[in-house]
Amino acid sequence: MRTFSKSSKLDNVLYDVRGPVVEEAARMEEEGRHVLKLNIGNPAPFGFSAPEEVIRDMISNVRDSQGYSDSRGIFSARKAIMQYCQVKKIPNVSMDGIYTGNGVSELINLSMQALLDNGDEILIPAPDYPLWTACATLAGGRAVHYICDEKSDWNPDIEDIKRKITYKTKAIVIINPNNPTGALYPKEVLEQIVQVAREHELMIFSDEIYDRLIMDGLEHTSIASLAPDLFCTTFSGLSKSHMVAGFRVGWMVLSGDKSKGKDYIEGLNMLSNMRLCSNVPAQSIIQTALGGYQSVEEYIQPGGRIYEQREYIYRALNDIPGLSAVKPKAAFYIFPKLDVDKFDIKNDEQFAYDLLREKQILIVHGGGFNWEMPDHFRIVYLPDIRTLKTASGQLAGFLERYHQK
Structure with a gap:
């Protein structure tokens, strides 16, 4: 029987929007478990929507x-x-x-x-x-x-x-x-x-x-x-x-x-x-x-959702022993650093997998961004502050006793 393999051009391509951690998250959801997805910069699931004028224009032009x-x-x-x-x-x-x-x-x-x-x-x-x-x-x-x-x-x-x-x-x-x-x-x-x-x-x-x-x-x-x-x-x-x-x-x-x-x-x-x-x-x-007024400015000023969520997650992550983070100035991502010696971390993808399995929180490990050391991961801070508070509390509890095997 003839079988078909992927092109050899893909052999060295290290980009996979699924990957083992995301695949595990999908399996968990199929079991009926809720997964908090802090892994992708998709505003829609977190209550953000397009300006009404933009929606109306698309409809009228279809x-x-x-x-x-x-x-x-x-x-x-x-x-x-x-x-x-x-x-x-x-x-x-x-x-x-x-x-x-x-x-x-x-x-x-x-x-x-x-x-x-x-x-x-x-x-x-x-x-x-x-x-x-x-x-x-x-x-x-x-x-x-x-x-x-x-x-x-x-x-x-x-x-x-x-x-x-x-x-x-x-x-x-x-x-x-x-x-x-x-x-x-x-x-x-x-x-x-x-x-x-x-x-x-x-x-x-x-x-x-x-x-x-x-x-x-x-x-x-x-x-x-x-x-x-x-x-x-x-x-x-x-x-x-x-x-x-x-x-x-x-x-x-x-x-x-x-x-x-x-x-x-x-x-x-x-x-x-x-x-x-x-x-x-x-x-x-x-x-x-x-053209005209940019509604996104409401989100990025003090009092706006993205600004206040940035402020919260920056403080919360830096308050967790063994974590530190540089304050982001733009977008809606933060890239905290793990104390690899404190947690015995040698594989950041394993860290992401362990966090998912225990706390149902999905993040992206630093290696997913071609960062060579196993000491970083990315959090998307698009969820509201109440959700971020729950997530940071769960992360703190996880790290209190985490040591990579």
Whole structure:
């Protein structure tokens, strides 16, 4: 009998949205047990909803959105994105350099497939949003991870970036604001990254999906605004800022000196045409979403849900013996550190599994974000404070007697 195995291209791809811990959580739920899911940044299950105007716009546009659009997106959506880039001071953006996608994830994959040949290297942060590493690997490239320094508010280690550049390095990825740490990179750090990219003629990819979820009165700087002489690609979307993760609305913008990437752009256009277009009804809400009042601001100010939940979880985690955490400045993630000696932890995935089995709390271990040490895990703090209080209490009780076998 003939059997079919997965493609060998997937052998080194370390991205699995399921994994043994998530599989166990699914099995527990099938048994009727409740699992508190602090593992994924999906706002809808925790009572967040899209602005009413956005919902109404999608409904009103559905009837007229039944055909394919231009492969890069409808005019009104790309025009709104271009105007948003102007506000962000991103230089040399044109309509033909804007691509809408079924979420940023699709565009990350498309951008890596168009860039990388077998053996090419690309610098990606550690910890990272693991799709970047997976897509680079699937495209035949080699992800080289540079360290983000916890002692420096999780900012990229510039010297580590420099050490890891070789003649095979084609590009550098930054994730700002960062998932999983919630870090927001200051302008001076971004300027240093730009200078390194300039000296080594690297392309810059900047994942900025959380750029409208900034707290404490801070401002987000798009790295492309600091690099008019470099070829940059910037990613953003509505999934997080407008609480419409299921709508799959993302975009990718080419900027700076695009003459350096003519052949690459040809590849992007080929791949974009191959998928015909992104979700047209979802594209129809981009203009409404980016224009006018941004309702997400209500969540990120003092008194708002995300802000107050951030404040609570930061204090609660740091009050647990053997745990410490850097206060996130953006998004809705926190990446606490475990005292591995205190708890005898040698395998962070086992820690996540043990926590799930005993307390029915689902988190993601640090290794899931290409963090090499077994000493971190990520918590999504989207649940309300009452739920977070229960979860942190359960975590504290679990750690009181936890020693990994």
